[in-house]
Amino acid sequence: MSKRKGKDAHLPIGECIAQVQGLLRERLCCQKLPVRPEGVEAQHQHLLELLRRTAVHGESNSVLIVGPRGAGKTMLMKCVLRDLLEEKEVQKNLLQVQLSGLLQTDDRIALKEITRQLQLENVVGDRVFGSFAENLAFLLEALKRGDRSSSRPVLFVLDEFDLFAHHKNQTLLYNLLDVSQSAQAPVAVVGVTCRLDVLELLEKRVKSRFSHRQIHLLSGTTFSRYQERVRTQLCLPGGFPDPKFAQDWNASVEALSEDKSAQEVLQRHFNSSKDFRSLHVLLIRCLSRVSADKPFIRPADLQEASRLCFEDANANMLHGLSILELCLIIAMKHLSIIYDGEPFNLQMVHNEFKKFLKRSRSIYSFEQPVVMKAFEHLQELELIRPVDSAASKSQREYRLMSIMLDHSQITEALQKYPQCPTEVKQWATSPF
Template sequence: MSKRKTKDAQLPVGECITELQRILRERLCHQQLPDKPEGVEAQHKHLLELLKRTAVHGESNSVLIVGPRGAGKTMLLKCVLRDLLEEKEIQKNLLQVHLNGLLQTDDRIALKEITRQLHLENVVGDKVFGSFAENLAFLLEALKKGDRSSSRPVLFILDEFDLFAHHKNQTLLYNLFDVSQSAQAPIAVIGITCRLDVLELLEKRVKSRFSHRQIHLLSSLTFDQYLDQVQTQLGLPDDFPDTVFAEDWNDSIKTLCEDKSVEEVLQRHFNSSKDFRSMQMLLMLCLSRVSVAKPAIKPADLLEASRLCFGDAKANMLHGLSILELCLIIAMKHLNDVYEGEPFNLQMVHNEFKKFLQRKSSSMYNFDQPVVMKAFEHLQQLELIRPADGSSAKQQREYQLMRLMVDNSQIMEALQKYPQCPTDVKQWAMSAFG
């Protein structure tokens, strides 16, 4: 009887919402790993077997995981590592080094990071090495076990692998592949990249040492599977403390996904990106609107979240400009219309602005040349304008050719939302002539 009571026990709504937010935020923000990665079972099996051969049998190898952004490359690798480290012996013995091409921008920084992650700073000390190869060989030698007969296996995971190919002489890649081929120490080199032509970036000597083993991930997700994933991502688990609340919540999510307007929004997201991270961002924005007063996600929440996701950053930037800067943008818009997109300079923009002032015979917008130049420079800093290709930086600033980086629709949309925008400025923007 007592068991039944606890099972059917209803928690206060506030506690349910807090627990709901905790579970779903963990899933959406921390990208919780699935129990089994869907749609990539063959790739999962292949990679797991490959890494097991390094971790258990001391066999060296190299492999590339290739696929578009958001296809699940990192998720696949994390799932494989989780499954691999379930065995206590492997967990105790296996070492991992994670490098990222965006962070380790040259081989010296990469080597420092390898030393740090292998906890060998004290061993290296103040030793001076003649070359990168000597330094790496010393690090791997230092990992030998007490009997000095066998070395601990090391996984080198190179994220943004293609960026390592831009390092001088590709020394890091050459040495890692060389070690993996020559069986000096058991290492596995795993590259993660979204470039399909990554092998073309490798030098001959590096390419010849690479195993040419590639694992491709291509999103084969259909819209129905995408909808199922949305439902799964927002669903509450069976072990939720309040079963009645969980059932009601899951029913409301099912109803939400069947709504026509919601389906249209999700279809638009699916068409623009099948990336799970962008889906999770959308759902996270919906979840942030759930509260005790509104304990369910409504179609309007999804529409608002979608609007925020597809928000135009450049158009939003225009809302924060001063009236003078906005007037200069409108002058550039008219120059673009008249000269069919040809580049312009500050002098031309200022002349166009003066024409508007003469027509209005208003002293309200009269600004000195230095003030106008300052505003023009600010627009360049915001990257709303940029120097035209081939324009010389040595030219006088007034005559340096520039291009406008926002289009007419973005300007007109920003004007509609600009707080207390003067009517004559709006009319000037809408007029067909400057």
């Protein structure tokens, strides 16, 4: 492979690109925690002091970290834990349990995960407990020191805290907050949520056991700071093996940030989400388009990466459906217009489809079992879903379903559907 000309050049262009991609991918995917979180110093100090009182002095606490997505809630929590664990006494004593409302969808799963993270599977064994409270009390009792005088402090971090409020009777939240309020064991419960109205979701008995401490974070990112983030994430450091390439690369990044079309793309992403994580996804997509033939990120790369980021997954899924499945989707679209968004069943969809078949010359009739199989496939793809769980007890033909697609998604998908019959397109756009 030929080397580029220049006084400082000593690496082949392909090797330079490989090093750039490796360095920037690691930077974008493995974000390092800041030494001090900017703009949230007071919140950082407050939370650190609160958790220190639990970890060192055995004082139970509960607190909520509330703020929009991308405001830095997780980053704040990680920074506080990092600083807290620098103290030797905390390292020896503090136990951590991380739960997520997206993963631990009911109390049974959550309790199993608590047992696993506290490494108490062998202690629990085959014991049968009468209630969640008894099980949790046993786990906390098992954490007591050898002299059984005091328990090790436990930190419970509940990510997507609002989803735990949807568990039956809010048993997990009730018992954790009950322990944190009583003197049973030193426990800190930290909830992380985007819902500003999260307290309204809590039952009265749960709310009464919560300390009502809340730490609010606001997303103060401006567009100029967003653009600066693009430059800092894409620019190469001074110690890059090929200084000449690094200089050219950094100049191209500067030119990219000043390009009008690139600014329009970034403005669109900024308006959609101020979360830096979504920005990093965009930049990684841009980075994958860099090659020896095109060694720098161009505005066109940014535009293409943006198109992929905003691409509609459901609309793309429609491109792979059979003509029968597509016709059933169109029939559902018409039913939702006729009945103003009310749920439908297979029989209604099939009847609507038959109306179209009567005047169609290119689409032939299908047997009922074939139509039912196509309908079930749409449910498997989650393009339609049952209205409630009780629907599973009724006959398949009469289960009420809702469509998970917008009318614009269906119309857009039909434009790109390969060799879609003209009659089907016309039927989709006709009023009835």
